[in-house]
Amino acid sequence: MKTYYLAFLALLVLSSCGNPPKQTTETTQPANKLDGTWHLISSKSIAKGDTSVTTPPKDQEMFKMFNATNFAFFTHDLVHGKTAKPVYSSGAGTYTLSGDDYTEHLAYCDARDWENKDFKFKLTIKNDTLVQKGIEKIEGLNVDHEIIETYVKVK
Numbered sequence: 001m002k003t004y005y006l007a008f009l010a011l012l013v014l015s016s017c018g019n020p021p022k023q024t025t026e027t028t029q030p031a032n033k034l035d036g037t038w039h040l041i042s043s044k045s046i047a048k049g050d051t052s053v054t055t056p057p058k059d060q061e062m063f064k065m066f067n068a069t070n071f072a073f074f075t076h077d078l079v080h081g082k083t084a085k086p087v088y089s090s091g092a093g094t095y096t097l098s099g100d101d102y103t104e105h106l107a108y109c110d111a112r113d114w115e116n117k118d119f120k121f122k123l124t125i126k127n128d129t130l131v132q133k134g135i136e137k138i139e140g141l142n143v144d145h146e147i148i149e150t151y152v153k154v155k
Contacts, residue, residue: 033125034066034097038151047145054147060087064151071095071104100124102132113141128153 040062043054056062062075072092077083091109095102102123109115121134130151137144 032066032068032097034071034123034130035068036066037154038064038066038130039154040064041150041152043147043149045145045147059083063154066095069094097123102134114138128155 040056043056045052045054056075059078060075061078062073064071064073070092071094072090074090075087076089077087081088089110091106091111091114093105093107095104097103100122102121104119104121106114106117106119117138119134119136121132123133124131130153132149132151133147135144135146
């Protein structure tokens with residue numbers, strides 16, 4: 001009988017020696033509305049009262065990508081560079097967003113004179129459409145125009 005009680009006691013002790021249940025501290029945060037990839041569908045540049053439509057031609061496309069703190073963009077031709085004037089342009093950096101106030105710090109760009117510049121815009125997002133509007137101004141490069149870019153989120 002003693003053996004029975006000893007075996008029962010040993011089983012009880014062993015079963016209580018397992019790892020304590022893990023406590024999870026992971027919390028899910030709401031996804032940033034900007035997160036993801038956006039396809040440029042229209043753009044305009046307004047300089048000295050003159051508006052030009054600057055949407056990439058039908059043989060080019062532009063995408064812009066966002067994560068929580070960074071953005072990147074690129075434009076390329078759709079014929080894989082097999083044209084007299086191949087097109088590829090890109091840039092990336094960090095951004096801040098407070099309400100509809102959006103500021104980009106362009107850290108990297110194939111147009112090297114644009115690097116390490118800050119640009120302030122207003123952003124509006126409605127459903128799957130993002131509109132970025134603001135002034136691009138760079139002293140010394142004669143860059144001083146307003147841009148209005150419209151993107152659709154890539155699903």
